Structures are given as structure tokens and as C-alpha cells.
Amino acid sequence: MTMSVPAGELGTPYLRFDLDGLDRAYRAMRDALPEARVHYAMKCNPARPILARLRELGASFEIASAAELGELRAIGVPAAEVLFSNPVKVPAHVRQAWTAGVYRFAVDSDAELDKIASAAPGAAVYVRLATTAGGSAVPSEGKFGVGPGAAARLLRGARARGLRAYGITFHVGSQMTDPGAWADAIERCAAVMTGLRRTGIRLAMLDVGGGFPARYDSDVPDLRTYAKHIRTAIDRHVPYPVELVVEPGRALVAQAGVMVATVIGVARRGGARWAHLDVGAFNGFMEALETRTALRYPVCDSRDSPRRDSFHLTGPTCDSQDTVRYSVPLSADLAVGDRVYLQVAGAYTTAYASRFNGFDPPGLRFVCSAGAP
Amino acid sequence: MTMSVPAGELGTPYLRFDLDGLDRAYRAMRDALPEARVHYAMKCNPARPILARLRELGASFEIASAAELGELRAIGVPAAEVLFSNPVKVPAHVRQAWTAGVYRFAVDSDAELDKIASAAPGAAVYVRLATTAGGSAVPSEGKFGVGPGAAARLLRGARARGLRAYGITFHVGSQMTDPGAWADAIERCAAVMTGLRRTGIRLAMLDVGGGFPARYDSDVPDLRTYAKHIRTAIDRHVPYPVELVVEPGRALVAQAGVMVATVIGVARRGGARWAHLDVGAFNGFMEALETRTALRYPVCDSRDSPRRDSFHLTGPTCDSQDTVRYSVPLSADLAVGDRVYLQVAGAYTTAYASRFNGFDPPGLRFVCSAGAP
Numbered sequence: 001m002t003m004s005v006p007a008g009e010l011g012t013p014y015l016r017f018d019l020d021g022l023d024r025a026y027r028a029m030r031d032a033l034p035e036a037r038v039h040y041a042m043k044c045n046p047a048r049p050i051l052a053r054l055r056e057l058g059a060s061f062e063i064a065s066a067a068e069l070g071e072l073r074a075i076g077v078p079a080a081e082v083l084f085s086n087p088v089k090v091p092a093h094v095r096q097a098w099t100a101g102v103y104r105f106a107v108d109s110d111a112e113l114d115k116i117a118s119a120a121p122g123a124a125v126y127v128r129l130a131t132t133a134g135g136s137a138v139p140s141e142g143k144f145g146v147g148p149g150a151a152a153r154l155l156r157g158a159r160a161r162g163l164r165a166y167g168i169t170f171h172v173g174s175q176m177t178d179p180g181a182w183a184d185a186i187e188r189c190a191a192v193m194t195g196l197r198r199t200g201i202r203l204a205m206l207d208v209g210g211g212f213p214a215r216y217d218s219d220v221p222d223l224r225t226y227a228k229h230i231r232t233a234i235d236r237h238v239p240y241p242v243e244l245v246v247e248p249g250r251a252l253v254a255q256a257g258v259m260v261a262t263v264i265g266v267a268r269r270g271g272a273r274w275a276h277l278d279v280g281a282f283n284g285f286m287e288a289l290e291t292r293t294a295l296r297y298p299v300c301d302s303r304d305s306p307r308r309d310s311f312h313l314t315g316p317t318c319d320s321q322d323t324v325r326y327s328v329p330l331s332a333d334l335a336v337g338d339r340v341y342l343q344v345a346g347a348y349t350t351a352y353a354s355r356f357n358g359f360d361p362p363g364l365r366f367v368c369s370a371g372a373p
Numbered sequence: 374m375t376m377s378v379p380a381g382e383l384g385t386p387y388l389r390f391d392l393d394g395l396d397r398a399y400r401a402m403r404d405a406l407p408e409a410r411v412h413y414a415m416k417c418n419p420a421r422p423i424l425a426r427l428r429e430l431g432a433s434f435e436i437a438s439a440a441e442l443g444e445l446r447a448i449g450v451p452a453a454e455v456l457f458s459n460p461v462k463v464p465a466h467v468r469q470a471w472t473a474g475v476y477r478f479a480v481d482s483d484a485e486l487d488k489i490a491s492a493a494p495g496a497a498v499y500v501r502l503a504t505t506a507g508g509s510a511v512p513s514e515g516k517f518g519v520g521p522g523a524a525a526r527l528l529r530g531a532r533a534r535g536l537r538a539y540g541i542t543f544h545v546g547s548q549m550t551d552p553g554a555w556a557d558a559i560e561r562c563a564a565v566m567t568g569l570r571r572t573g574i575r576l577a578m579l580d581v582g583g584g585f586p587a588r589y590d591s592d593v594p595d596l597r598t599y600a601k602h603i604r605t606a607i608d609r610h611v612p613y614p615v616e617l618v619v620e621p622g623r624a625l626v627a628q629a630g631v632m633v634a635t636v637i638g639v640a641r642r643g644g645a646r647w648a649h650l651d652v653g654a655f656n657g658f659m660e661a662l663e664t665r666t667a668l669r670y671p672v673c674d675s676r677d678s679p680r681r682d683s684f685h686l687t688g689p690t691c692d693s694q695d696t697v698r699y700s701v702p703l704s705a706d707l708a709v710g711d712r713v714y715l716q717v718a719g720a721y722t723t724a725y726a727s728r729f730n731g732f733d734p735p736g737l738r739f740v741c742s743a744g745a746p
Binding site for chain 1: 416419436437438439440443444458459460461462464481482484485488503515516517518519520546638639641642645647649651655659662685687689690691693695696708709710724725726728729730731732733
């Protein structure tokens, strides 16, 4: 059942998003880790029906900006439930969020502690620990996070500034296919907690972040395997009970979305066949550019011919960087006007879209597939 | 003199764009190649005051979509002057453009010829030749362009479909620092023209595309050097007089723009210093992501301290891919609230910006620096 066409686009491209698929993904996460509170990383797909459905399901949220908080408040999410997990925030956003009722803020620097002490006096802070793990399709490149020594120092510095030393967090990197990455990071968090306890600081929250993968064109470990690694590491290392938080994004929304595109051109160039779509890297598949060939969206087409041929799949702009996937098998007789369906497209697609070259971001259509597998 | 603040933003980030700098860049292009007609590649920066100023200066335009044509018509550009240079177009856009008066369309495939013959019967087409040159910071990766044999066949095919075989074009790749790249490509175009003449087809236009570089943090050859290579190759190889067209984008607008940003955080992580700005890859510096370290924006800061230190310059989102430049020398005492100026930022910045994580694209402020060097 089609519920709404918020983008007002009758044609393609559009993201067809299955809200019941979102239900299933949320329940899988909750069933795998019932002891954790789920804070959806809304940057991944901030469409309001997705936020509203997750709210109905009992999820909370993590944000990176005041604009994201505004979206949540518009659907009635209490600000006090929201984690401001961006370790470096626009000063005015801290003030706005604090005034609205957000009281928990991530930090990984002295400058951020000063900012929060000034804009949100008395707030609770959780420190972001650096991780060293490989195996993520979108590595973190050192942008956020500090070592255990600095983490402990920052939490002591929080207390010295009249802030509450509230928790510890990390991010293993998006689309992390090694469940062991969490275990290593939790052990490091636990060491910080053990050390801090000696100075009388007891943390309330362990936020193990996001990074849980979606299944693109190859299998990924089951969420229960991730949960087992997390639980075992906590049981083994964490010195006292804390609230456990997870911040999934991709794992909740990626598989519920299919990008529906139209073939606007086919061409043979230098021995290769190209299919040109009305969606490309700039108006929807920025991650194809960002991760080069790491994320391979499963693709099929409306012609569904038994005769297959290999196509490079590219976007509508005259920019050569606009290509989504190379060497994808599609119907050999693919022609202008055919539909191409890019699956597992619910995460980091519409969220990253620009209007480059005059091509609008994809529309959004929400469907419910209740009963579907 | 500040002329307008179209984005309605009082704060940062904003692109400060010097319209007189645009004048100077346009005149440099025209003086270097007075025999060429300049069609600005508007995708590069489609802000209306830029289009209007170029129009006043006598430039024409090249487009990739119906939306781009709409922007040009809004400022009174006659559609007949506009080149539709995207080799693969949305079918409805061909129809709309043809109805509006655009009559020249790029092609590089049979499917595109069929599309144009159907949507714009009798139109003029120019074929896109592939180039093989290296040396571009943004290589073309084979998305567009065919070999000389296929090019000749497509132009004969155009005639067979009742279209006008009008011209030939190529694109050496953006930010091309080897002026010899044009000479090679022109020689290939000339060979196609010579061959076609034997079948009674005489072309009207040689469009040598864009790719002329801007000066980022290192010198690039002078435009007159490019002009000399182009002129020499034409004199030597092109068999009969044709209208010469250039499609500069970056070379006209990059150096006229300065992105003004505010430091929202400073941090030391793993031995490296980071400066977090309110603009990053996703809301303005997508090319930093696209080309990794190839484009280095010159950077300075408002503190302008004699004591310097090396910073990684990153954006406001909680996405680790958001980094603009690594290891930039800035004031050692850089602090939250300081301004950072990213120069040579007029091209492919606001044009590529998304709203990821709730951070809006930069505003635009137009200034006139008449008399400045």
C-alpha cells in the first residue's frame, strides 16, 4: 500500500521505502540486544515517516545538529531522550539543544568541554574513544576519538568544569563486517571505567555506537553474532553495570529501501556497455563515490530478460564521477525507458543528495509490506 | 561592496564571490582565445548573479538538464545560443529544450541519436570523442565519448535520421594541467572531419570543451599556453574553417570565490591537530572527497598568528569522510570562533552541496573588487 508521495514527484527517481521492513530490522536489532537502548542515527535517512515509525516502535535517536533535533521535536520526541553524539558541535547548537532539554553530549577534546560547560552548564558528557579496527567499508580516518588516557583525563576535566562525567562511546566504522571490533573497543572502554573508578568517577552509559552492517551483495554476520561479541566483552571486562546504548543507522534502514530509476540512455564505449540512469552519485549514491567499489547495491531491471550483459551503471549528470556501479549484469536488451531497481538503498542515499547539474534528489514513497518475508 | 546575500544566512559558512574577479577570468579567457565562442559550463557554479554577469560580458552557456536551461531563460538568455552538451539526456529534457529553441545537442551513442530524432526532429548534433589523455585531476573514466570510427559513424547516422551533422567535441578532463592534451584531441577530431568530408559531411563546430585549470596551491600553465596549443593544432590539422567553441567552468569561477568558515572546534587526536569548521565535504567541498588530495584549496585564518601549526581541516558532520584538507599550516593558537578562509572555492562547491546531517549549503555573498589585482 502506498501511503504518501512526500517529494511530489510522479516519476523517477524515487526511493521506495518499506516501513514494515524497517519494523523487521528494528525488531531484529532489539531481539538481538534486548538489554540495549536503540538510538537511531538519523543522519542515515532523516525522512519523517521513518523517524515517526521508529518512534512508535520505541526507538530513540542520536543527532549531530540542531536541525536534526528540530525534526525530532516536530514529531514529538522528548529532547531528554536524544543523544547529541557529534563529538564537535556548533556552539549555538549546544545552547539550543540544552535549552530544549537535551542533556547528554559527546566530547573528545578540551575545547568541546569548554564549549559545553559554557553553553550547557551542568550537562552530562560522554567521551568518544578512538578505535583501531580495520574491516569497515567506510573507515574513520582518525577524525574522532581519543586514546584511553586522554578519555579518562577528559572525563575528569568534565567534573572539574561542573559537568557530569556520564559515559563512554566509540564508533567502529560504518558497515563493519568484523563483530570482534566491538569486543576490542569495549575492553578499552572498560579499562577507562576501571581507572576512573579509582578517582571516584562512575559512568552511567556505555554507548557502543553504530557500524552494524546491511547485506548488500554479499552475506554479513548475523546481528546475534554481533550481540554475542558485545555481551561477552561487557560481561568479561566492564567493571560495573551501566546502561548499554547502540546507535544503528544503516542496519535499520538500508535494506528497506529500493531506489527506482529509469534508463535514460544506453551506450557502448570502448568495448564497455553503459546504462545511464536518472539517478547517480550526486543525487543519491554519494556512497558509491565515497567508498568507490566497497558498497555494491544489488541491481535488477524491469525487462528481466534471460539474456544478460554487463553494464556500467552511471548517473544523469555530465560529470564522470557520477557512476554508481561497474560491471553489473542486467538484461542484454536494456533500453531507454526501462526501470532499474537499486536495492539496499535506504541508507545514506537521499540524505547525501545534492541538486548538481539541475537534477533533483530522489522522491520518497513509503509502502507497507506487512507479511512479506 | 556587498551586493546581496541571497542565501539569507547572516553567519558562516558562505561563499564570498568576487564578480569582478569573474570579469577578469572571462577577459583572460577571451583574450587568450579571441577566435573562440565561450559557453560557460554552468554546472560549476549556477548562481544567478554569476550567470547574469557572464551574460553581460557576452558569454553563452552549456547545459546538462532542463532545470539548467530554465535558470538561463530566467535571465533572458536566448535558448538558441545554448549548447546541450550532456551526451546522454533525459528524453523529456530534449523535448523541452527543443521546444524552447535549443537546437544543438551532444551525442555519443545510437540510442541518443534515436532520442533526438524523435524528440527534436531536424536538430543539430555534435559528437563526443573520447580522449586518452592523463594529467587531469578529475579523470573521465570512460563515461563519455567514442573513438574516431564510431564518431564518424554516428554523424553519418545523424544525417540518415534527418538530423544535422553539426560538430565534434571532446573533454580532456577537469583541471587539466597538460596543455598538450588539447592538441592530441584536436588532431583526432580533425581526422574524423577529414574522413567525413569524403562522404559529403562538413561540420560547422569544433567544441574543445573545458578542463582549463584554476590555480589552487601550485602554479598551472598560463591560458595563453593552452591557446597556443589549441591554435597550432587547429592550423595544422583541421581541414576547413569551423566555429571554435570552448566550455570553461572552473577556470572562470574558481579563483573568484572564497569560502568563509568558522572554527567550531579544535582537537588533538593521536598526535594530530584537527580544526573543525562549519563547512566540510558534504556541504561544500565534495571535490575534496571526489579527488582525495588532488585539489588543495589555499587556506588562511583570521588569527593570522606568526606561530604556525599543522591542522587537519574537517567539516561539521559526524561523518569521518567530511574532511577537506590534511596537514594545513594555520595559526598555532587557532580557537573556536576564528574564521578560516578557503580560497579558490568558486567552482564545484555550492553546486555539489547537500544538507547531510542537517547542515545547510553555504550562503552566497557577491562582492565587486573593481581595481583589485
